[in-house]
Amino acid sequence: MLGKLDWSAIPFDQPIPLAAGAVVLVAILAVLAWVVVKGHLPYLWSEWITSVDHKRIGVMYVLLASVMLLRGGSDAIMMRIQQAVAYQSQGYLPPEHYNQIFSAHGTIMIFFVAMPFVIGLMNLIVPLQLGVRDVAFPTLNSVGFWLTATGALLVNISLVVGEFARTGWLAFPPLSELSYSPGVGVDYYAWSLQISGVGTLVAGINLVTTVLKLRTRGMNYLRMPMFCWTTLASNLLIVAAFPILTATLAMLLLDRYLGFHFFTNEAGGNVMMFMNLIWAWGHPEVYILVLPAFGIFSEVVSTFSGKALFGYRSMVLATMAICVISFMVWLHHFFTMGAGPDVNAIFGIASMIIAVPTGVKIYNWLFTMYGGRIRFATPMLWAVGFMVTFIVGGLTGVLLAVPPADFMLHNSMFLVAHFHNVIIGGVLFGAFAGFEYWFPKAFGFRLDERWGKAGFWFTFLGFFITFVPLYIAGMLGMTRRMQHYDVAAWRPWMIVAAIGMAVLTIGVICQIVQLVVSIRNREALRDRTGDPWDGRSLEWATSSPPPAFNFAFNPDVRGEDAYWDMKARAQQQSLEREEPEYHDIEMPRNSPTGFVCAFFATVMGFALIWHIWWMVILGGLGAFATFVVFAWRDHDEYVIPADEVAAIDRINLEERRKLVSMAGAA
Amino acid sequence: MAMTATAGHAHADPHHIGVIIEHPGPASKRIVTAYGFWVFLLSDIVMFSCFFAAYAVLVGQTAGGPKGAEIFEQKNVAIETVCLLLSSFTCGMASIAADVRNRFWFYLGMTVTCVLGLIFLVIEFREFADLVARGYGPSRSAFLTAFFSLVGCHGLHVSAGVLWLLTMMAQVFAKGFRADVLRRMMCFALFWHALDIIWVGVFSVVYLLGSAV
Numbered sequence: 001m002l003g004k005l006d007w008s009a010i011p012f013d014q015p016i017p018l019a020a021g022a023v024v025l026v027a028i029l030a031v032l033a034w035v036v037v038k039g040h041l042p043y044l045w046s047e048w049i050t051s052v053d054h055k056r057i058g059v060m061y062v063l064l065a066s067v068m069l070l071r072g073g074s075d076a077i078m079m080r081i082q083q084a085v086a087y088q089s090q091g092y093l094p095p096e097h098y099n100q101i102f103s104a105h106g107t108i109m110i111f112f113v114a115m116p117f118v119i120g121l122m123n124l125i126v127p128l129q130l131g132v133r134d135v136a137f138p139t140l141n142s143v144g145f146w147l148t149a150t151g152a153l154l155v156n157i158s159l160v161v162g163e164f165a166r167t168g169w170l171a172f173p174p175l176s177e178l179s180y181s182p183g184v185g186v187d188y189y190a191w192s193l194q195i196s197g198v199g200t201l202v203a204g205i206n207l208v209t210t211v212l213k214l215r216t217r218g219m220n221y222l223r224m225p226m227f228c229w230t231t232l233a234s235n236l237l238i239v240a241a242f243p244i245l246t247a248t249l250a251m252l253l254l255d256r257y258l259g260f261h262f263f264t265n266e267a268g269g270n271v272m273m274f275m276n277l278i279w280a281w282g283h284p285e286v287y288i289l290v291l292p293a294f295g296i297f298s299e300v301v302s303t304f305s306g307k308a309l310f311g312y313r314s315m316v317l318a319t320m321a322i323c324v325i326s327f328m329v330w331l332h333h334f335f336t337m338g339a340g341p342d343v344n345a346i347f348g349i350a351s352m353i354i355a356v357p358t359g360v361k362i363y364n365w366l367f368t369m370y371g372g373r374i375r376f377a378t379p380m381l382w383a384v385g386f387m388v389t390f391i392v393g394g395l396t397g398v399l400l401a402v403p404p405a406d407f408m409l410h411n412s413m414f415l416v417a418h419f420h421n422v423i424i425g426g427v428l429f430g431a432f433a434g435f436e437y438w439f440p441k442a443f444g445f446r447l448d449e450r451w452g453k454a455g456f457w458f459t460f461l462g463f464f465i466t467f468v469p470l471y472i473a474g475m476l477g478m479t480r481r482m483q484h485y486d487v488a489a490w491r492p493w494m495i496v497a498a499i500g501m502a503v504l505t506i507g508v509i510c511q512i513v514q515l516v517v518s519i520r521n522r523e524a525l526r527d528r529t530g531d532p533w534d535g536r537s538l539e540w541a542t543s544s545p546p547p548a549f550n551f552a553f554n555p556d557v558r559g560e561d562a563y564w565d566m567k568a569r570a571q572q573q574s575l576e577r578e579e580p581e582y583h584d585i586e587m588p589r590n591s592p593t594g595f596v597c598a599f600f601a602t603v604m605g606f607a608l609i610w611h612i613w614w615m616v617i618l619g620g621l622g623a624f625a626t627f628v629v630f631a632w633r634d635h636d637e638y639v640i641p642a643d644e645v646a647a648i649d650r651i652n653l654e655e656r657r658k659l660v661s662m663a664g665a666a
Numbered sequence: 667m668a669m670t671a672t673a674g675h676a677h678a679d680p681h682h683i684g685v686i687i688e689h690p691g692p693a694s695k696r697i698v699t700a701y702g703f704w705v706f707l708l709s710d711i712v713m714f715s716c717f718f719a720a721y722a723v724l725v726g727q728t729a730g731g732p733k734g735a736e737i738f739e740q741k742n743v744a745i746e747t748v749c750l751l752l753s754s755f756t757c758g759m760a761s762i763a764a765d766v767r768n769r770f771w772f773y774l775g776m777t778v779t780c781v782l783g784l785i786f787l788v789i790e791f792r793e794f795a796d797l798v799a800r801g802y803g804p805s806r807s808a809f810l811t812a813f814f815s816l817v818g819c820h821g822l823h824v825s826a827g828v829l830w831l832l833t834m835m836a837q838v839f840a841k842g843f844r845a846d847v848l849r850r851m852m853c854f855a856l857f858w859h860a861l862d863i864i865w866v867g868v869f870s871v872v873y874l875l876g877s878a879v
Binding site for chain 1: 723
């Protein structure tokens with residue numbers, strides 16, 4: 001009846017996950033109770049859960065990522081403490097549990113923090129920057145988000161019911177095959193990624209189509225803001241790479257569930273095929289994450305330097321070059337696995353070549369700042385901090401791209417330090433820069449600068465205090481994923497790294513405090529003009545938060561930096577514009593399809609993990625029924641009448657006139 | 667027009683090279699839908715290419731089990747191929763009928779497509795069942811694993827296509843040739859033709875080249 005599920009799945013003997021799970025459960029129930037008692041449920045349902053508005057979905061993505069960042073961060077804290085105390089002792093974590101923690105940490109940080117964070121920001125901002133009303137497929141967008149949430153939910157369920165994979169974040173066979181991992185851990189891993197992977201794929205299709213087919217009048221390719229370009233590149237990579245992940249995980253699941261022999265040791269299976277497939281997805285994935293961050297830095301650096309982006313065209317070219325080359329370097333992830341010197345040399349050189357367009361970008365940002373009027377607001381701090389950090393990460397990356405050096409350093413703490421260096425310094429700093437930069441656009445008030453800056457400095461210093469010791473420990477020969485060790489020389493560095501982790505944690509707390517303080521002071525921090533940073537691209541041309549329809553008219557773009565250009569022209573023409581003629585606007589209607597789909601996907605995923613076959617069938621039927629019901633509906637749009645559009649737009653125009661006339665007077 | 671636009675905004679776009687064709691604004695719904703679906707199809711083809719690659723890697727790994735030449739029946743494959751190629755033709759006829767709003771030819775074209783698809787599926791299912799009965803199931807060897815997965819994945823797509831086809835017929839029956847129904851029909855037709863293209867790959871790589879190993 002319940003497949004493999006019974007009471008032994010609940011870890012009564014392990015206090016840490018049980019306590020953590022209980023706390024999370026109580027928190028969730030408390031929030032739900034609060035929502036129901038206060039009567040917020042109808043509002044949440046109609047305004048957020050069923051919303052197909054790209055801005056709302058973007059905000060929910062970022063929220064999901066932030067919550068999961070706390071979860072993944074807790075795992076990181078536990079690991080740093082374990083390695084600090086586990087010198088010639090077992091530490092406080094049993095090996096089994098430690099292995100689950102590092103696997104869950106990697107999986108969560110990549111798939112449920114970095115991915116939803118950048119996809120959320122792209123969702124929120126790209127249609128605004130393109131001057132359009134929504135993404136290409138609004139309902140599909142909601143489906144994509146909720147499927148990602150399903151994946152995150154399943155990973156968190158594994159904390160209490162059953163176990164998570166002990167295989168590392170990529171679940172290499174044969175360790176992940178049934179004979180070596182007979183529990184449900186790998187199944188939790190594979191199904192949560194499989195389901196959220198579908199969500200990511202539809203988000204990718206949606207954003208590619210949006211950028212290529214839904215640009216406002218005059219928005220030629222070479223007038224698109226950099227963030228739109230990097231979004232395009234990143235989502236092209238999603239469309240080309242995520243199906244590889246889907247296929248690879250499907251093969252692994254077939255091996256585990258039906259006794260197939262793709263990657264087994266017996267009957268001719270080929271383990272190296274898994275390495276090739278997973279990294280053919282995994283390497284582009286790195287660039288899927290970091291390209292949008294590059295876009296964010298481009299926007300931030302140019303806005304806070306008060307200058308157009310230096311070398312815009314070379315930036316576009318560099319972005320697309322990275323997009324292509326990122327598919328040609330996957331083998332550098334297994335230089336030591338016997339491909340031979342010729343293959344290693346070719347992939348080593350390709351890996352070094354990808355540093356060239358990245359270097360072009362760094363120089364472009366520096367030259368954008370050169371001679372500019374720089375304002376060191378919080379987003380700009382993150383951008384500058386990124387440039388310093390990322391260069392270090394890039395240099396150690398080039399070192400690892402040299403096959404002989406890699407033979408010494410692979411699977412050492414040096415490698416761990418390297419990829420945290422680029423992913424924290426690149427993606428996470430980018431995500432925070434984007435968060436600080438676009439927060440006023442999403443919510444209509446700015447974030448507190450003092451707490452934001454404190455958050456930056458603690459995170460920045462904490463990052464170096466944590467990861468420089470790991471580089472050194474790696475040089476001293478410490479391999480990764482160690483539960484405990486006996487080498488005295490590593491001990492001090494592990495203790496320093498743990499202290500760094502504490503500093504990093506203070507940084508995170510500062511950012512949480514920043515959010516709370518800013519929400520409390522939101523009246524004082526209110527952004528009435530919609531353009532708090534003196535921005536350059538179209539998202540600043542509408543009010544904050546933007547109305548459901550984003551723009552009353554499709555903006556007419558005449559050049560790069562569309563909104564900067566408009567502001568300049570408005571000043572010249574001293575604002576004597578006639579009231580335009582407003583029209584009715586059709587917008588897509590809300591739909592519970594995404595939420596209902598994700599509900600059935602959760603049921604199905606959970607049932608598959610525990611082999612509860614009747615429930616699998618039920619979930620499948622439910623998903624199909626949802627699809628048919630959605631396909632059957634007759635009215636998928638509603639109309640916002642012209643006078644309502646006019647009323648909303650007039651307020652915005654009035655504030656903007658004040659802004660421009662003030663700037664003109666000054 | 668384009669020339670004047672260029673001259674007019676030359677100062678606003680300092681980098682422009684030659685004539686700039688002004689972007690006219692968002693594309694129509696029909697184009698956006700078809701474009702998005704094309705992108706999806708490309709991603710689906712990437713997924714298939716992984717299974718093709720796995721087959722190419724594993725085709726010689728028979729682990730003492732049968733080789734391709736011993737189990738493939740070219741006659742069956744020929745019939746399957748004819749069915750699928752013909753069904754693409756009838757699907758095309760149904761699409762044209764939908765475009766000219768002719769219900770009779772639409773239903774006829776879709777019905778024939780459906781029947782041909784089902785014949786294809788029955789033959790494939792019998793081939794699989796026969797192999798399993800002889801002890802040559804997918805867990806016998808890595809070669810058979812790759813064979814069953816690649817061909818089965820295509821078969822699953824055809825099955826989903828048949829379900830979709832029936833849904834389309836029901837939608838035309840209930841709602842007529844409405845714009846959104848026509849857009850879905852266009853996506854369905856793209857999907858069905860793409861399956862045909864993938865089958866040509868399966869047919870060549872699995873059955874023709876695989877027989878030679």
